[in-house]
Amino acid sequence: DAKTTQPPSMDCAEGRAANLPCNHSTISGNEYVYWYRQIHSQGPQYIIHGLKNNETNEMASLIITEDRKSSTLILPHATLRDTAVYYCIVRVYNNAGNMLTFGGGTRLMVKP
């Protein structure tokens, strides 16, 4: 799976949009972009994923650049409960090994 690069930390004011960037310049055509988050000492929570098109669900929006070398996760109205470490992962579906590899992630701090 391709490597991803994320800023180690970000701050966001409560109620504002949080925009979390991710670089994945070596992504291949059949790799999906996944986002998870982990609140302290809890299991990672799936947020959203996409291949080429922008995606939106009840939690967030995922914007993928046309060349697919980077993406942005958008939390439209951040709350204090969104404080967590956010992980961007690229992976391909296959039968050889579907393990997830989490890098350092971005520690998002939502402040009042």
Added chain:
Amino acid sequence: EAGVTQSPTHLIKTRGQQATLRCSPISGHTSVYWYQQALGLGLQFLLWYDEGEERNRGNFPPRFSGRQFPNYSSELNVNALELEDSALYLCASSPGTDTQYFGPGTRLTVL
């Protein structure tokens, strides 16, 4: 819909003992993954089970083993516990090779 469940929440053992951790996947999910997350470290892949078979394992010694039952639930066994086995053990399930959903984890402490 119920999520992935794990038991126990916390487990305290001493060196040399054995630990058994359990995982129940989301209904309809046939794949179960086990990960270890030691303090300050990222997720380390342990084992992947699908349809009752071990499909892949990570770079862990043989004293880490497990199995998947006909109802797709799974257990992870760790023999001859060492201090460095202290970690959060996470189980994830997926319908085949699709998106993985994680449970809350079991915190294992080895004294």
